[in-house]
Amino acid sequence: MAKEYSGDRPTALYTSAVTDTPSNLAGAPPTEPPVDGPILALDSGSPVVSVALGTAGDVWGSRSVAQASSSEALLGLVDELLAEHRLVARDLSGVVGARGPGSFTGLRVGLATLLGLHQALAVPAAAVPTLEILAAWTAEGAAGTIVAAVDALRGEWFVQTFEDGEPPRATGAPRCVAARAIDELAPCRVVGFGVGALGGPGVDARPVDTLAPAIVRLAAWRPLEWRPADLLDPLYLRQPAVSRPA
């Protein structure tokens, strides 16, 4: 079955009235990193959706909600979190999201929200691959290989291997594997939502509860790439389930 859709094609190909490139973000400043003000981090593609507030490395607070009710609740969580720290939207100096893989719709809700904030506040924006955030979540004291894992459904997982470090260093590209293939990576530490069910001998499964705080921590370890165009390009890692009619 041929998969005809490719999100890799430039936007201009699809548009009639518009000829701009995806990197042309209305009202976007250059991609200077935030200086020292608070950044808002958001993970909307995971089974538990979370938002966190802090400066690089210092998490001030976070909120979370189940994926199922997240599209309505997400912005309210952001509002609550800011209010708790006596802040308003205009006090933010950067916004950063988890870029996927994860729930297709969930990722878009989060990244579209950040896109709106980026436009409204003219603050720097970034999106970080979810597998990198997962690796950072567990890095401390990891023995051997870290396997960041996101449930790809249908008995498959998106995985990427990392070696211990601050931040952890990727030793392979993201790929989609059957659940049992993760055993072959042992000895390793597997980190992700719902990984408790995974793992045979030598697999140290570390289930994750929320991920947004890890984005703030990651920012302390390495400079984030403040590239707002990444908000437009979630790492779905899977084509839409559609094939060209015969």
Add this chain to the structure above:
Amino acid sequence: MPPRDAPLVLGIETSCDDTACAIVAADGRVLASAVSSQLEAHRPFGGVVPEIASREHLRNWPAVSAEAFERAGVTLDDVGVVAATRGPGLIGALLVGLSVGRALSWARGLPFHAVHHLEGHLYSPFLSAHGLPADEVPPRFVGLVVSGGHTALYRVEDGEVETEGETRDDAMGEAFDKLGKRVGLPYPQGPVVDSLGELAEPQPRMPVPRCGETLDFSFSGLKTRAIQEVEKLERRGVPTDLGGVAGPEPSPGPELLPVLSLLAAFRRAAVRQVLDRLERMHRRGSFEVLAVSGGAAANRELRRALPEWAEEKGVDLRLVPLRYSGDNAAMIAWAALQRERRGRRDDPLAVTAASRIPL
């Protein structure tokens, strides 16, 4: 340029396969209406693929909004109200525009409107195609929405909308699309069926379903009947594949006349059904203003027939300008202005999209 103290409305519409952004002034002047069609992304699949539509909306939004602001010659600082479509439509697609709109409104502290897509269409006939202020919306009017997703009659009174009748199966434009697909036309088929219908005399005559004595519509039976007629032609060895002739100026050979006649007959019956329901409704209680909107309001035969009917009945006909007949964000911003005038606003922290919602 409007004065600074008259805030502009930013409209966002992503309910199906068009990514749209518009800037509309408080008097209904459309300063810019940018629509980015995703036709090329969906065409290989013969119709709209929801997941592709959703992906495209996110990719397209910055360019579409930049285009709207640039054409209007304003910035976000000039915007005083934000409006986005909340439904009905493709849920994943709706969520992209609604999420952007909610965030923009919340971060800027601007009033927000989560607009019903059909409310957008209903008020669109009062927009000016020439960048002029919109016409005053009369307190009472009848709205007819005909598109690829909807076919319905409404009675609108002081902002309250009563559904008088709606399709029981296919929308009018949907039936055009499906018949077009059957005769090999590329997506979107409806407008091509309409233009090919101009090229031949309607043959054979096709029936108009009664739907009891209601004001409901039904296009599925008509579509099936037309497809059966296509099959009849094929059994007789008459060519019916129009895939090769669909261009800006189609020039099909004489061997295709029978299938073209069939398309014309189908179109005539569809338009007769619309007029039949208007006639019924007018008999039950006359009305002064009829506002016709939606993508299928671009149908040539409908645009010829409606003025005749309206003149005969003494009805003030408002046909949506062609540029606002398809999905667009100017109509969403304009509908938000109607809501704003009635003091109806939504909390950007507490709204969500819905694929099906009553008007």
